[in-house]
Amino acid sequence: MSFSREDLGQGVWALTFHRPPANAITKVQVDELGEHLAEMADDDAVRALVFRSGAKLFSAGLDLEAMADGGLEAIKDLGDGDGLYALWTFPKPTVAQIAG
DSSP: OOEEEEEEETTEEEEEEOOTTTTOBOHHHHHHHHHHHHHHHHOTTOOEEEEEESSSSSOOOBOHHHIIIIIHHHHTTTTSSSHHHHHHTOSSOEEEEOOO
16 A cells, blocks of 8 residues: 555544655556545545655656556546546645655
């Protein structure tokens, strides 16, 4: 799993992205993100979300090695009802904790 959840208290939850060393993104991470966000959107215990990284930088972007190995086709429609779309449209207050 590329993500972990943590209850920060008072209804605030953290969703942390873990894909060392640079949190590069493939279709797998986008799908996992969507699954977590769907569950958290339906969970009344989650009142707000902090989206953060477990690395020194937030994310290096797309995983270029995966794209070169045929992954480009898998991500050509990113944002169309997937995990990224779920993040953009998450129905609860959301902040990104970005370092680096």
